[in-house]
Amino acid sequence: MAYTPSEAGAVRSRPMTAEEKKVILASSAGTIFEWYDFYLYGSLAAIIGAQYFTAFPEATRNVFALLAFAAGFIVRPFGALVFGAMGDLIGRKYTFLATILIMGLSTFLVGLLPGYASWGVAAPIILIALRMAQGLALGGEYGGAAVYVAEHAPQGRRGYFTSFIQMTATLGLLLSLVVILLVQGYVNANWDPSPVMDAAGQAVLNADGSPKMITAFDLWGWRIPFLGSIFLLLISLYIRLQMHESPAFKKMKEEGTQSKAPLKEAFGTWKNGKIALIALFGLVMGQAVVWYSGQFYALFFIQNVIKVDSFSANVFVAWSLILGTGGFLFFGSLSDRIGRKPIILAGCLIAAITYFPVFHLLTKTANPALFAAQEHQVTVSADPATCSFQFNPTGTAKFTSACDIAKAMLARSSVNYETVDAPAGENATIKIDETVIPSYDAAALSGEELATTKSTFEKSVNAALEKAGYPLVAANNTTVAKANNFFDIFTGQKLMVIAILTYLILLVTMVYGPIAAMLVELFPTRIRYSGLSLPYHIGNGWFGGLLPATAFAISAQSGNIYAGLWYAVIIAGATVVIGTLLVPGGTHKKDIFAD
Known part of the structure; x- marks a missing residue:
């Protein structure tokens, strides 16, 4: 059943009721905290890995890294299946009460978990189990929050109401960044670094013989954001316990139309299964890559490619999130008027058209010296048979050929280069302007010979890059954007960097703001939780999560x-x-209580 434009306008023009505000607050607050918990691990993964994994042989470390990666992205769809079915069987309220409890306790326990030095192999195994629990819980959280809010929203305001849920992922990321920055600054300012100790209890030395040091935050301060999440969990549980079951689910239960096998009904028949496929490939797949490009890949790019320091990059991204987050509400509300489909697809189209010039401008603005250096001619000459596609999402793959080593070195140094085919069997070389540097095959070397060859190669490449004007190996690069504190942004260069990043965030809000309402409207009430959760988490967990590595x-x-x-x-x-x-278009006019 649809409704007339005059009826929709009357609904949109009235203020929110107290109950509607409570529903949005309860759902959004809990979801913010859940995303905060999830992002903490991703932001601090390298620090946490040093506490739990470094004592193991390389093969064992690789297994743990793979499991940590899987928990972050791969297991989310399985959580969607488990909790989606629960939501359609026992109700929305109790299911996402369970998800917030699992996520919150898992995060708190990570903060308490002793390191490898205290608990041995049990420590990393428990850490991975807690990380898996986080991934499963997140897989069930989003669908529950989106469905719960949409089923409470009045006709004509679903896009606006659910856009508050869409804001929570960005706000959770922002909250995690701000907490990390504040705790890191406070701890490192008040506690001195400590020497790094090896397994035998001896101090680890640098190449010059001085003791290698670790900051107080890296040693123990990283636990504080995890432990602090217990307060967020208690607040979330209190708010959610005051909530009532959604009216659509109660109506369905009273009428006896509830599904007895929601997963089979949602995905086991072509009638409903094709809706999930259309939702995945026609909406969520594109939304996911725009979302991950605008938030995560932008942060990855500015840190690892443009070489802005980690603190400054986090400051710039945090400001862009603050400035751009209101776009979720704007586009969610706009979708109540003109529809969800045109806004989401327009956002995908604009992103596809503008990404290349925007990222070029980001490099030119944030690191002008690097941008200028990329005009120099750099060539890799190699036998094509020895070159691999270096897809390495877990950081565990080995690329040892001379071609792979040469390309990886230049890619890590943000060098643009051309590849020229060499005769079969010929060793790979790098040519920087007129300087030619031979690469090496790591598999053919070992021990001291490998270490010496690697060191000589890297020094030669760095010297040639420095001569060509690359700032990455120069003593100083005063052109790169740098923020000394959170409010040190008021120069033309830094404001321009934030403006570019804010543009990327606005594209995120364009595709992500209306998506929850759109997915809710595609699926009938009896399988709604299950139906929308799976394509959402496959799209965002797999297509989006693999974006940086790809x-x-x-x-x-x-x-x-x-x-x-x-x-x-x-x-x-x-x-x-x-x-x-x-x-399908026009879903914003649909009466979701009538299906």
Whole structure:
């Protein structure tokens, strides 16, 4: 059943009731905290790994890294299946009460968990188990919050109401960044660094013989944000315990139309299964790559490619989140008037068209010296048979050929280069202007010989890059954007960097603001929780989660630091085509109580 424009306008023009505000607060607050918990691990993964994994042999470390990665992205769809079915069987309220409890306790326990030095092999195993629990809980949280709010929203305001849920992922990321910055600054300012100790209790030394030091935050301060999450959990539980079951679910239960096998009904029949496929490929796939490009890949790019220091990069991204987050409410509300489909697909299309010039401008603005240096001619000459596609999402793969080593070195140094085919069997070389540097095959060397060869190669490449004007190996690079504190942003360069990042965040809000309402409207009440959760988490967990690793591999393969953007551009473009042809329009007029 649809409603008339005059009826929709009357609903939109009235103020929110107290009960509606309570529903949004309860759902959004809990979801913010859940995303905060999830992002903490990702932001501090390297520090945590040093506490739990470094004592193991390389093969064991690789297994743990793979499991940690899987928990972050791969297991989310399984959580969607488990908790989606629960939500359709026992109700929305109790299911996402369970998800917030699992997520919150898992995060708190990470903060308490002793390191390898105290508990041995049990410590990393428990850490991975807690991380898996986080991934499963997150898989059930989003669908529950989106469905709960949408089923409480009045006709004509679902986009606006659910846009508060969409804000929570960005606000959770922002909260985690701010907490980390504050705790890191306070702890390191008040506690001195400590020497790094090896397994035998001896101090680890640098190459010059001085003791290697670790900051207080890296040693123990990282636990504080995790332990502090217990207060967020208690607040979330208190708020959610005051909530009532959604009216759509109560109506369905009273009428006896509840599904007895929601997963089978949602995905085991073509009638409903095709809706999930259309939602995945015609909406969520493109939304995911725009979302991850605008938030996560932008942060990855500015830190690892443009070489802005970690603190400054976090400051710039945090400000862009603050400035751009209101876009979720704007586009969510706009979708109540003109529909969800045109806004989401327009966001994907604009992103696909503008990503290349925008990221070029970001490099030119944030690190002008690097941008200028990229005009120099750099060439890799190698036998094509020895070159790999360096896709390495877990950081555990080994690329040992001379070609791979040469390309990885240049890619890590943000060098644009061309690849020239060499005769079969010929050793790979790097040519920087007129300087030619031979690479090496790591598999053919070992021990001291490998270490000496690697050191000589890297010094030679760095010297040639420095001569060519690359700032990465120079003693100082005064052109790169740098913030000394959170409010040190008021120069033309830094404001421009924040403006570019804010533009990327606005594209995120454009595709993400209306998506929850759109997914809710595609699925009938009896399988809604299950139906929307799976495509959402496959799209965001897999297509989005693999974006940084895939982008780096494409850049290394092509020799262009911007080439990795093709991953997002192609997927966003495909979503525009598929969505235009297959996604139904006018869902914003649908009465979701009538299905």
